[in-house]
Each structure stands twice: as structure tokens, then as C-alpha cells.
């Protein structure tokens with residue numbers, strides 16, 4: 084550990100590590116300093132200058148987010164000089180901004196507006212933009228850009244380039260004409276954007292947002308001819324409470340069920356069920372691939388196999404590693420599997436014409452909006468999933484309908500395909516798909532449960548960038564003799580920057596694993612681009628805790644033991660990997676490359 | 683006009699990040715493409731320089747001498763910075779707009795001239811200054827404009 088240095092903030096003494104920023108010392112002292120370009124997940128930018136403080140012995144005010152502590156300092160954050168400079172810099176930022184708070188999706192949750200309010204911007208000292216200068220970019224299925232509200236804080240650039248290793252944004256032009264731009268002023272729909280929405284989660288204003296389909300969903304709910312079925316993923320349930328004032332990590336699954344029924348959804352189903360289905364298919368696919376590689380020495384079959392539940396990750400590999408798509412599992416994501424099963428098997432069970440069914444998926448994710456619109460996602464003969472709603476959109480819909488979670492009773496999911504196992508639940512956290520898959524695959528192969536206390540495969544849990552584990556397969560069942568003694572090597576990465584590290588090794592031929600889970604978003608789906616804003620490492624940890632707790636409380640914690648899954652195979656699909664499964668539950672991918680997608 | 687990718691590859695065969703010759707090469711590419719940088723050209727540059735397209739675009743957009751819009755055969759650039767502005771470059775710009783019947787940044791209907799503004803071109807001692815293609819003109823008097831333009835017509 085490096086040396087500790089004393090810093091005095093407005094009379095409060097704290098100690099921070101040498102090299103820590105003055106801003107972090109202020110946080111430690113419990114002194115709030117406003118920030119706009121700073122974000123706890125991102126590198127320092129130091130461009131907005133609203134975090135100015137006075138440091139004794141320094142002539143000029145300093146940006147606290149960028150100033151490193153290397154010697155004892157005395158800092159003042161509330162002097163008149165600081166307050167004036169802060170106001171002026173805020174006003175400069177506001178001068179660039181054109182927007183109308185009433186109609187803005189960030190109204191009520193906008194960092195710019197909050198700062199203008201808290202820091203007493205009372206009159207404009209600079210000429211302000213008073214007309215829109217840009218057309219909104221609404222072409223993408225996932226991401227909307229409203230550049231008039233952009234304040235050039237560059238959080239989106241740092242998010243996309245540094246955190247996600249995707250190259251969408253760049254600073255364009257110079258001086259007065261500077262703007263944050265997509266290459267050649269293209270629509271974000273026409274470039275390498277993977278729709279992860281991480282930039283949306285970190286934008287301080289309404290300049291970036293996700294597509295909103297709630298009006299169409301309301302229309303369908305009210306249409307007497309349509310039967311609207313909701314499926315909810317695990318992550319929104321661990322986060323939507325934040326939109327209603329609960330602390331991060333509050334579990335509201337059953338209250339949410341009640342609220343959604345009151346909003347008018349005809350059925351409320353649990354995507355964890357489809358996650359279990361994914362495990363059955365993906366686990367089977369893994370064993371088939373291993374068999375072909377180990378026993379048949381089939382060179383055309385690719386190992387390691389990567390998970391394919393994260394549509395952001397899928398698009399990342401389609402753009403950046405188009406020659407390695409054979410490593411992706413052919414399994415659709417749980418959302419899409421569910422859609423296909425609902426409009427076939429379930430439609431028949433409940434006796435409703437599938438053409439009259441609309442499926443809505445509540446997801447933590449902006450990329451799922453794109454995914455459900457991919458042309459190939461119509462295995463049921465219809466659009467398998469009609470709408471992807473983000474956690475934020477759902478919260479807005481419930482508020483619009485006057486449905487507050489606090490007032491709701493608790494209600495269960497609807498039967499037939501209602502429930503998932505604990506294994507399905509943990510899909511929401513990084514490492515969760517791997518853990519769920521291993522719980523099933525290990526038991527399938529050896530006949531024994533995984534050798535971890537209470538089935539918790541702790542090496543793949545937590546927020547470490549890349550996690551690895553290996554598991555020796557011993558005393559295997561007869562039919563898996565060929566796996567006896569094999570050391571099953573697995574890895575887990577979250578955030579596409581971490582995935583890129585693994586992919587580059589794959590390209591070099593130095594990647595030595597059998598099975599790899601990748602989620603495009605930091606922390607996994609619980610940190611998805613459709614989740615409540617703000618997002619910070621602490622908030623993501625709290626959501627993960629909620630997810631793991633819920634797993635432990637569910638009686639059935641292995642996908643293959645979910646009786647509803649067993650029934651689905653018996654009555655409809657046959658067995659995992661069957662012809663029917665392939666038709667409905669598996670897919671293929673598109674080589675996209677890094678240049679413009681054709682219309 | 684279609685982009686000659688072969689020519690761009692030739693130009694970029696000499697590219698290396700160490701040499702820092704990106705700017706010069708881009709310039710040549712722009713010339714080869716008829717005074718502007720079409721989409722296909724930038725994509726090819728991005729591939730050859732192994733620089734993502736957003737970065738190439740950020741770079742190109744920073745310098746006024748590069749254009750991602752079609753431009754005329756000759757580019758007229760009027761300096762708009764302080765010293766020149768004081769000595770009448772704005773009036774010069776007005777005259778040119780009238781004479782060529784275009785707005786600032788536009789190209790004449792016959793694709794012959796594009797009129798642009800530029801930041802200081804280092805000829806402040808002879809302001810007002812302007813450039814046509816690579817030629818610099820200092821102390822430009824309004825009455826000399828026509829004879830200058832004639833050379834390019």
C-alpha cells in the first residue's frame with residue numbers, strides 16, 4: 084500500500100493514499116463537491132471545471148477530480164471565490180445546452196439540472212443557444228441521441244472507447260464548433276455500436292437515451308383483441324426499486340408482479356424459466372462440442388465455446404471478430420427462447436391464437452431491443468418477442484399508471500411456464516450463467532452435485548475483471564467415460580473491454596479454456612444499459628447481493644431439476660439439442676465487420 | 683465520382699505511425715479523390731492505418747483543410763482571424779460570395795470553386811490574406827479579386 088497523506092478539507096482532517104484525487108479526499112471527508120464530467124467508473128477527463136476548489140498555496144483554483152494528492156494539503160470548497168467560479172463554469176456549460184426539461188426523459192434525474200438548481204444558477208451570464216441545432220437520431224432500435232442536450236463532458240467517449248473498447252464516438256471539429264460525434268455524422272444505427280447502453284447510463288443529461296416503446300405497449304394492452312404476456316428478467320427485479328426510492332439491492336419481484344398485472348398485462352412470466360432452458364440447451368451443446376473435439380478430433384468444431392445470452396456481446400464479436408463467430412454458442416438468449424416457446428407451446432396450453440399474442444420482455448438491457456428486432460428472430464412464425472422494455476421504461480409506465488411498488492401486495496408468477504430455478508435467477512450477475520451451467524453440466528456428467536458448499540460456485544462470483552476456475556471431472560457416469568480425468572477450464576468476463584482481452588488471446592492461439600461466459604455490461608446484466616441511473620460499483624454490488632440472496636431462497640437451484648423444464652421437454656421439445664429445439668431455440672450470427680452497416 | 687482504392691493503397695504504402703506522416707498522406711488522398719474525402723476513402727484509410735473510423739473522422743474534422751463534403755476543383759480559403767478581419771477579410775468574403783453566387787462553405791454550380799474560411803495562415807503581415815489551392819495571396823485588394831480568379835477559371 085502506498086503512503087498515506089493528510090488532507091484538510093474545510094477543517095475536516097482525512098488521510099488518503101498518495102496519488103488519490105482531491106475529490107476522493109472530499110468524499111472521504113463527507114464534503115460534497117459538484118461534478119459533471121467525473122464518473123466513478125471512468126478515467127479522469129477534467130473538462131467541465133465545476134469541481135473547482137481552493138488549495139492553499141496555489142494561485143489558481145484547481146479541478147478537484149483531476150488534482151492528485153502528493154503532499155499534505157489544505158483545501159477549501161465553499162469560499163466565495165469557489166462558489167463564483169463554480170457558478171460561472173456551470174453557466175458556461177449551460178450555454179451550450181438546448182433543451183426543455185418538461186419533455187426530457189431525464190427530467191427529475193438530470194445531473195445538469197440538479198447542479199443548476201443546487202448551485203444557485205440564477206441568471207445566465209453568457210449568450211445561450213436558444214434554438215435546436217441538430218436533428219434527433221432515432222434510427223437505432225436501442226439508442227437515441229439528442230445532441231442539443233450534449234454538454235461535451237465526454238463521459239460517453241470514455242465509456243464507449245475505454246470501458247467497452249468500442250469505437251463509436253469521437254470529439255469532432257474544434258474551438259467553438261466542437262461536438263461529440265459519430266464517425267461522419269452517421270446515425271448510431273449505422274456504425275459499430277453494440278447497443279450496450281453503457282454510455283446512456285453515464286450521460287449526465289438527456290443527450291443519450293434508450294428507445295421508448297411504452298406507448299405501443301399501452302396500445303396493445305388496451306386492444307381487446309390482443310393478449311399481452313410479460314416476461315421479467317432477474318436484473319430489473321433487483322433494481323427497479325431504485326426508481327421508486329428504495330435503496331439499491333432491494334428485492335421487489337413479487338410486488339412488481341402485482342403492479343404489472345394491475346397495469347394490464349394478461350400474464351406475468353419469469354424469464355428465469357427460459358434461463359433454465361438456456362442452460363439445458365447450452366450445457367448440451369458444450370458436451371456435444373467437447374465430444375466432437377476430444378473423441379472425434381473434429382477440427383471444424385470450435386472450443387472454447389462462448390455464451391451467447393448477451394446481445395451486446397454478440398454484436399461486439401460480429402463487428403470486431405467476425406472470423407470467430409463459430410466459437411459462440413448457437414443458443415438464443417433466454418428472452419428470445421421464451422418468446423419462441425410462448426408463441427408455440429404456451430399458446431396452445433392456454434388456448435390462444437399466437438397471432439393474437441404480444442410478448443413483452445422486461446429487461447435490464449438496451450441491446451435486447453435490437454435483438455428482438457433481428458430479422459431471424461421469428462422462429463415461432465411470428466415476431467418471437469414483440470417489445471423489449473427497459474427497467475427505466477417499466478418504472479415510467481407504472482408511475483404513469485399511478486402504481487407505486489410500495490402500495491402493492493405480493494403476487495406470484497403465472498403458472499404453466501411460470502417459474503425458474505435459482506440457477507436461472509443468477510443469470511443477472513456476472514458469472515451467473517457459468518455457475519448455473521456448471522451446476523447442471525457437472526451433475527449430468529458425474530451424477531453428483533458440484534463440490535461447492537451450498538452449490539455456490541464462489542470462484543466465478545464477484546466483480547473481478549476476468550475470473551477463472553477449473554473443475555476436475557472424476558468418477559464420471561458411464562456414458563461420459565471420455566471425460567474421465569478432464570480438467571474443465573472455464574473463464575468469465577464482464578464488460579467488452581475484458582472480453583476483448585480474451586478474444587485477442589484467442590486470435591493469438593493462446594486461449595486455453597473450454598467454456599467462457601461473457602456479458603457486455605459491467606457486473607453483468609444487473610449493470611445493463613436499461614437499468615436505473617446512476618450506476619456505480621457500489622450500486623452494482625448491492626444488486627448482485629440481491630440476486631444471490633434470491634437464488635438461495637428458491638427451493639430448486641439447478642436448471643435441470645426445474646419440473647416445468649422437464650415437462651416442456653417431455654411434452655414438446657423432446658430432448659435438449661433436438662431438432663425442434665434447434666428450430667426454436669438456436670440461431671446463427673452475421674459477420675458485420677467494423678464499417679458501416681448497409682441499410 | 684468513384685474512389686480509386688488502388689491509388690489510396692499506394693499512397694498509404696508508406697504510412698507508419700512512427701513517421702507521423704498521417705496528415706501529409708491524408709492530404710494526398712484528398713487530392714486523389716478530387717479535393718474531398720468521401721466515405722469509402724476514409725474507410726480505406728481507417729483499414730490501412732489501423733485506426734478506427736471514429737478516430738479518423740475526429741482527426742479529419744479537426745482541420746478545416748479536409749472536407750468530407752464534395753468540393754470544387756479549386757478551393758478558395760479566406761482568412762477570418764483577427765488581423766485579417768481588421769484589414770477587411772470579411773468584406774473580401776462578401777465580395778467572393780456575391781461574385782461566385784455561393785454561401786460560405788458552398789461549391790459553385792459548375793463545381794469549379796468552393797469558398798471556405800480558414801484560421802490564420804501565417805501571412806498576417808500581408809493581411810487580408812487568402813489562399814487558392816496551395817497558393818497564398820496577401821494584401822488582397824477588392825479590385826484585384828477578379829484578376830486573381832481569372833487565373834483559375
Ligand code: SF4
Pocket residue numbers: 180181182183184185187188189190191193194195196232288289290
Ligand atoms: S438534459 Fe437536463 S437540463 Fe437538459 S432538458 Fe433534460 S432535464 Fe433539462
Ligand code: SF4
Pocket residue numbers: 232233234235236237238239240263285286287288290291
Ligand atoms: S452525450 Fe452525454 S455523456 Fe456524451 S458528451 Fe454529451 S452530455 Fe456528455
Ligand code: SF4
Pocket residue numbers: 226242243247249251252275276277278279280281282283
Ligand atoms: S451503446 Fe455501447 S457501444 Fe453503443 S455507443 Fe453507447 S457505449 Fe458505445
Ligand code: FES
Pocket residue numbers: 117118119120121128129130131132133134135146147148149
Ligand atoms: S468534474 Fe472535475 S473537471 Fe469535470
Ligand code: FES
Pocket residue numbers: 761762763764765766767801802803804805806809811
Ligand atoms: S490572421 Fe490572417 S493570415 Fe494570420
